[in-house]
Amino acid sequence: MRSLITSLDLARHYDAEDPLGGRRALFEIPEGVTYLVGHSLGPLTRSAAARADRALRQEWGEGMVRSWNSAGWIDLAGEVGDAIAPLIGAAPGEVVVCDSVSVNLFKLAGAALPLARKRLVMVDDHEFPTDQYIAEGLAELAGGEVRRLPAGEEGYGEGGVLIRSVVSYRSGEIVDVAAAERRAREAGTVIVWDLSHAAGAVPLNLSADGARLAAGCTYKYLNGGPGAPAYVYAAEAFAEKLSSPLPGWLGHAAPFAFDSGYTPAAGVQRFVAGTPPILSLSALAGALEAFEGVSPSALHGKAGVLGDIVLQRAEGMGLAASSPKDRSKRGGHVSLSHEHGYAVVQALAEEGVLSDFRTPDTIRFGLSPLFLSAEEVWGVMDRLEDILRTKRYEEARFQVRSKVT
Amino acid sequence: MRSLITSLDLARHYDAEDPLGGRRALFEIPEGVTYLVGHSLGPLTRSAAARADRALRQEWGEGMVRSWNSAGWIDLAGEVGDAIAPLIGAAPGEVVVCDSVSVNLFKLAGAALPLARKRLVMVDDHEFPTDQYIAEGLAELAGGEVRRLPAGEEGYGEGGVLIRSVVSYRSGEIVDVAAAERRAREAGTVIVWDLSHAAGAVPLNLSADGARLAAGCTYKYLNGGPGAPAYVYAAEAFAEKLSSPLPGWLGHAAPFAFDSGYTPAAGVQRFVAGTPPILSLSALAGALEAFEGVSPSALHGKAGVLGDIVLQRAEGMGLAASSPKDRSKRGGHVSLSHEHGYAVVQALAEEGVLSDFRTPDTIRFGLSPLFLSAEEVWGVMDRLEDILRTKRYEEARFQVRSKVT
Numbered sequence: 001m002r003s004l005i006t007s008l009d010l011a012r013h014y015d016a017e018d019p020l021g022g023r024r025a026l027f028e029i030p031e032g033v034t035y036l037v038g039h040s041l042g043p044l045t046r047s048a049a050a051r052a053d054r055a056l057r058q059e060w061g062e063g064m065v066r067s068w069n070s071a072g073w074i075d076l077a078g079e080v081g082d083a084i085a086p087l088i089g090a091a092p093g094e095v096v097v098c099d100s101v102s103v104n105l106f107k108l109a110g111a112a113l114p115l116a117r118k119r120l121v122m123v124d125d126h127e128f129p130t131d132q133y134i135a136e137g138l139a140e141l142a143g144g145e146v147r148r149l150p151a152g153e154e155g156y157g158e159g160g161v162l163i164r165s166v167v168s169y170r171s172g173e174i175v176d177v178a179a180a181e182r183r184a185r186e187a188g189t190v191i192v193w194d195l196s197h198a199a200g201a202v203p204l205n206l207s208a209d210g211a212r213l214a215a216g217c218t219y220k221y222l223n224g225g226p227g228a229p230a231y232v233y234a235a236e237a238f239a240e241k242l243s244s245p246l247p248g249w250l251g252h253a254a255p256f257a258f259d260s261g262y263t264p265a266a267g268v269q270r271f272v273a274g275t276p277p278i279l280s281l282s283a284l285a286g287a288l289e290a291f292e293g294v295s296p297s298a299l300h301g302k303a304g305v306l307g308d309i310v311l312q313r314a315e316g317m318g319l320a321a322s323s324p325k326d327r328s329k330r331g332g333h334v335s336l337s338h339e340h341g342y343a344v345v346q347a348l349a350e351e352g353v354l355s356d357f358r359t360p361d362t363i364r365f366g367l368s369p370l371f372l373s374a375e376e377v378w379g380v381m382d383r384l385e386d387i388l389r390t391k392r393y394e395e396a397r398f399q400v401r402s403k404v405t
Numbered sequence: 406m407r408s409l410i411t412s413l414d415l416a417r418h419y420d421a422e423d424p425l426g427g428r429r430a431l432f433e434i435p436e437g438v439t440y441l442v443g444h445s446l447g448p449l450t451r452s453a454a455a456r457a458d459r460a461l462r463q464e465w466g467e468g469m470v471r472s473w474n475s476a477g478w479i480d481l482a483g484e485v486g487d488a489i490a491p492l493i494g495a496a497p498g499e500v501v502v503c504d505s506v507s508v509n510l511f512k513l514a515g516a517a518l519p520l521a522r523k524r525l526v527m528v529d530d531h532e533f534p535t536d537q538y539i540a541e542g543l544a545e546l547a548g549g550e551v552r553r554l555p556a557g558e559e560g561y562g563e564g565g566v567l568i569r570s571v572v573s574y575r576s577g578e579i580v581d582v583a584a585a586e587r588r589a590r591e592a593g594t595v596i597v598w599d600l601s602h603a604a605g606a607v608p609l610n611l612s613a614d615g616a617r618l619a620a621g622c623t624y625k626y627l628n629g630g631p632g633a634p635a636y637v638y639a640a641e642a643f644a645e646k647l648s649s650p651l652p653g654w655l656g657h658a659a660p661f662a663f664d665s666g667y668t669p670a671a672g673v674q675r676f677v678a679g680t681p682p683i684l685s686l687s688a689l690a691g692a693l694e695a696f697e698g699v700s701p702s703a704l705h706g707k708a709g710v711l712g713d714i715v716l717q718r719a720e721g722m723g724l725a726a727s728s729p730k731d732r733s734k735r736g737g738h739v740s741l742s743h744e745h746g747y748a749v750v751q752a753l754a755e756e757g758v759l760s761d762f763r764t765p766d767t768i769r770f771g772l773s774p775l776f777l778s779a780e781e782v783w784g785v786m787d788r789l790e791d792i793l794r795t796k797r798y799e800e801a802r803f804q805v806r807s808k809v810t
Contacts, residue, residue: 030467037470044466052461052684060631061433061449065759073631100679102653103508125665130654131678133667141515141650142546148665219680226478226683227466243789245546248507249535258764260530260553262538274505274535275624278621279457280682354470379593392417 003308008048011309011374020302020369021023021348023368026290027223029372034376036355038368039333041199042149042223042287051286052225071080076285077250077276081231083288087296088195088214089205097218097281098272100128101122101196101230101248104215107161107271108192108232109138110245112161112213117188124152128169131194135163138202156183161190165198165206167331172307172323174202174331178209185210195233196220201303201369201402212238221299221332221368222291224284229276234268235329248273288332290370295308302369303332305359310334310365317388322362331367344384347393407497408713416714416779425774439781440538440679441760442601443773444738446572447628447692456691457630460684481690482655482681483674483786486636488693492701493600493619494610495638502686503677504625506601506635507535508651509620510568511686513597513637513651514543517566517618522593524549525565531556533574536599539668540568561588566595571609572736574600574765577728578651579607579714579736583614590615595619600638601625606737606774608701616642626694626704626773629689634681639673653678695775708737712784715739715770718786727767731749738771745798749789752798758785 005011028044029035035043038387051150059071068074081095087097094224098104109121123135125148132148139146149155155162160182160300166175177193198204201353204213214233218224234242244263250272253263268314287308304327310348311321312379323334338361345357367377387393410416420426432441433449440448464476472477482786486500505507514526528540528797530553537553544551560567568588571580582598589596598619603609604625611619619638622630639647648669654660655677658668669675682761709732716726719741728739743749750762762768772782792798 015516028466030469033469035469041465041473043469045460049466051462052457054450055631056454056457056688060446061454062435064435064438064440064448065446065761067631068446090528094561098679099504099508100653102679103651106651113546128654129657129663129665132665133652133657136667137648137650137652143548153599163482193449203529217680226460226472226519227680227686230679243542245542245547246508247538247542248505249533249538252534252538255534258534260534260537262534274507274635275622275632276505277634277682277685279633279688281632283461283684297673353649354810356470394795 005309005374005378008375008378011378012043012306018373020215020294020298021373023290024369029371034353034380035371036353036365036367036380038223038371039220039364040356041226042221042368043289043369044266044370045169045223045287046226047289048223048283048286049208052185052279052283055282076278076281077272080281080285080288081268084231085202087291088199088216088233089207089316091207091236094236095231095233095267096268096272097229097231097284097358098276099230101194101215101217102134104136104147104230104232105192105194105272106138107244107246108213109135109161109163110142110240112190112192113142115145115241116161116190117159120147120158121145122147122149122155122158122160122162124149124164126170127163128165128194131165132161156180157187157188159188161192163192164190165197167202169197170358171335172331172333172345174329177206177211177254180211189322197331197333200299202289202300206233207235211235218284222284225280225287225288228280228284232268232271234271236267236352237266237268242270244271244273246273250275256302294370294379299369303367304328304330306367306369306372306374309377310367310381313385332368333364335359336345336363336365339362343393344387348383351383352372353383378405390397408717409715410710410779410783412804413780414784415743416783417778419710419779423637423778425699426778427696428775428780433777435675437757439758439785440776441770441785443770443776444625444769446624446631446773446775447626447762448776450628450692450695452694453628453630453654453688454689456478457684457688460687462490470639478683481683481686482677485686485690485693486673488690489604492609492696493604493621493638494612496612496641497639499673500636500638500688501673501677502636503681504635504636506599506600506620506622509574509635509637510536510539510597510599510674511543512649513618513620514540514653515547516567516647517595517597518547520646521566521595521682522564525552525563526550527552527554527560527565529554529565529569531575532568533599533601536568561585561594562592564593567596568597568599570602572607574602575727575763576634576740577736577738579734582611582616586615600738602738605696605704607705611638612640616640619626623689624662627689628692630685630692633689635779637673637674641672643660644675649676649678651678655680668677671677699775708772709733709740711772711774711777711779712739714779714782715772715786718790721728741768742766743768746800750790752792753788758788765807
C-alpha cells in the first residue's frame with residue numbers, strides 16, 4: 001500500500017474526478033454523520049424508500065391480495081436476483097432472493113452433499129460464526145462429519161462440502177475463487193461461497209471463475225435495509241442437479257397447482273422456500289437502482305483508494321492493521337487494532353463517525369464506495385489521530401455498538 | 406348451522422351490537438372493496454403503516470446501524486412473538502418471529518426427530534402442499550422415512566413426527582389439539598402444528614392443550630403484510646430439549662461473542678436463525694396492535710356468525726359446502742363448490758367482492774372478524790345469488806386470482 005492521497009487537497013482532487021461521486025446524492029444520510037458501517041448495514045437510499053412506500057401504500061394498501069399479480073410480487077424474488085447478478089458475475093436466471101444467509105447456506109450445503117465425494121462439511125474455524133453453526137447443524141441432521149479448518153488449511157482437496165467467505169469478515173482479505181474452484185473440482189469438493197462481505201465492494205466473476213454455489217447478504221454494501229432477504233446463486237447447469245432440502249411451495253415448478261408431490265422449479269428458483277417478505281424485498285429492489293450502470297471494478301478501485309488512505313495514515317499513528325496492504329487482495333473494509341478499540345469506536349461515534357468493533361481489539365472501517373468520499377475518509381483519520389493523541393476515548397460514554405456484521 | 410341472521414335488518418342489528426365493530430376503523434380498506442381474502446393476505450392497518458414508516462425513515466434512515474440497540478431491533482423478534490402469544494394460548498417467551506412457515510416447519514420437525522420414537526415424518530396427503538414438501542425434504546436429508554396419511558388416518562399412534570394444520574386450508578375444519586396431544590404423547594409421536602389458517606380466527610390454547618411445537622403464518626388473519634415473517638412456538642420445558650438443525654447466529658446464547666462454537670439461546674429463541682427482515686417485521690408489530698384487548702373466542706364467535714350467514718344462504722341457492730356446518734368445528738373461512746367456481750370468483754371481483762378459488766371447484770370466503778360486518782357478508786350473498794341467477798359469471802373477464810393462501 002502506497003496511498004496516492006497524501007493530503008486533504010489531493011483527497012479533494014480525487015473526489016472532483018470520481019465518476020462515482022454523484023451517487024452520494026442518491027442516499028439519505030443524516031447531516032453530521034460519516035458512515036463507515038456500510039459493511040454492516042448500508043444506509044437508506046431515496047429509491048429504497050420510494051419503493052418501500054409504494055409496496056406498503058399502493059401495493060398492499062390498495063392492491064391488496066391482487067398485487068401478487070398486478071404488482072408482480074410473484075416474480076419479484078427472481079427479478080431482484082437478476083438485478084444482483086451483474087454485481088456478482090452471474091447470468092440472469094442464476095440468482096434468486098430468499099430467506100437469510102444462514103438458511104441459504106444450509107439449503108445449498110445440504111443440496112451439495114450428495115454431489116460431493118464425502119459426506120463431510122468443512123468450514124474455517126475463523127469463519128463468520130453463523131457459517132460455522134450451520135455447517136455443524138447440517139452435519140448433525142444429515143449424519144455427516146463436520147470439520148473445522150485451522151488457518152492455512154484450505155480444504156479444497158478433501159472431497160466434501162466447503163463453506164467459505166470470499167472476503168473475510170475480520171481482515172477483509174479476498175480469496176482467489178477461480179483457483180479454489182479448479183482444485184475443488186479435481187478433488188470432488190463442492191464449495192458454497194458466502195459473498196456477504198464481498199458483493200457490492202469487490203468484483204466477483206462467479207460464472208467465469210467456475211463457481212457453482214453461493215449465498216450472500218443484501219443489507220451490507222448492497223444497502224437493502226435491515227435484515228433484507230439474502231440471495232442464492234447456482235450456476236445454471238449445476239442447479240439442475242440439485243434438490244433443495246427445504247423444498248417450499250414457491251420453489252415448486254407449478255406452485256398454484258397445489259400438488260401433493262414436489263417438482264422443483266427450473267434452475268435456482270427451486271431454492272425459494274416460503275413466501276418472501278415483500279416489504280423488505282421491495283426496499284432491496286429500490287436500493288439496487290443505485291447500482292445501475294456501476295461496474296464492480298470501479299467500486300473495488302475506489303474502496304481500495306479509500307482503504308489506502310486509512311492504512312497509510314494508521315501506519316503513521318502506529319496503529320496495527322490486519323487487512324492486506326495490497327488493495328487488490330482487500331475487500332471493502334479495513335481492520336485496525338487498538339487495545340482500547342471499543343472505546344475508540346465510541347469516541348469516534350460521539351463526533352459523528354460511525355464505525356464498528358469486533359472482539360477482541362478490532363476497529364472496522366467500512367469504505368462503501370458508493371457514498372463515501374476521499375475527503376470524508378481523510379477527515380475521519382484527522383479525528384482518529386486527534387482522539388488517540390488526546391486519549392479522549394477514555395471518557396467515551398456514548399454507546400454505539402454495531403449489532404450486526 | 407342455523408343462522409340467527411335471516412334478513413338484512415337482523416344483520417344490521419348484529420353489527421350495531423358487535424363489540425368488534427369499532428375495529429374496522431383501524432383498517433385502510435379501499436372504498437368499494439368487500440374483502441373476503443383475509444385468510445390469504447390480511448389488509449393494511451393504520452398501525453402497520455405507521456410502524457413500517459417509522460422503521461423505514463426514522464429507524465433505518467436516521468438511526469442507521471445504531472437502531473439495533475436504540476430502536477430495539479435486536480429484541481423485536483421476541484417482542485412480536487410475545488404479542489402473538491395470547492392469540493395462540495402461549496406464555497410470554499414461548500413464541501418468536503422468524504423466517505417463513507416452510508423454514509420453521511423444517512426446523513421444528515428436524516429438532517423433534519431425535520425425540521420421536523421412530524425416524525419417521527408424517528403428513529396428511531391433503532395437507533397444504535408446502536407442509537408435504539418440507540416433510541419429504543427433511544426425511545430425505547435426515548435419512549428418515551416419510552409417510553403421507555390418507556384422509557381418516559390420524560397418525561397420532563405411530564411414534565414419528567407429524568406435521569398437521571389445526572385448521573384445514575381447504576374445508577376450514579378444526580382439529581382437536583388436546584385430544585391429539587394426549588394420544589401422541591402416549592405413543593411417542595411429536596406433533597408440529599401448523600397454525601397458519603387458525604391464528605387470529607379461532608381460539609388456540611396451546612399451553613393448556615399440551616401442544617409442544619407449532620409454527621404459523623402472520624399475513625393471513627394477523628394482517629402482518631405480504632410475506633411477513635412467520636413464528637415458532639415451543640412449550641417452555643420442551644424447548645430446552647431441542648437443537649435446531651439450522652442454528653443461526655441470532656439463535657446463539659451470546660450472538661455478539663462471535664464464538665466458533667454454538668450454544669443455543671434459552672427456550673424458543675434458539676429457533677431464530679439469521680437476521681430478521683426488520684421492515685416486514687415492523688409492519689407486523691404494528692398490525693398486531695389491532696388485536697389488543699380482543700379475545701380469540703370473540704373472534705371465532707363472530708367468524709362463526711358470518712360463516713353461518715354464508716352457509717345458510719348458499720344452501721338456499723343450492724351451492725354445496727365442504728366446511729363443517731357446526732361453527733364450533735369451523736375456522737375463519739368457508740368453502741363452497743361450484744363447477745364454474747373460478748368464473749364466479751372473477752364475477753364477484755368485478756363487483757368489488759374479493760374472494761379466492763382453489764382447484765378444482767372451491768370458492769373460499771375468508772370471514773376475518775376484525776374488519777368485516779354481517780351487513781357486508783349479507784350483501785355479498787345478495788350479489789352471489791344475483792350472479793348465479795343471471796349467469797353473468799360466464800362473461801367475467803377481470804382476472805383476480807389469489808396467489809398465496
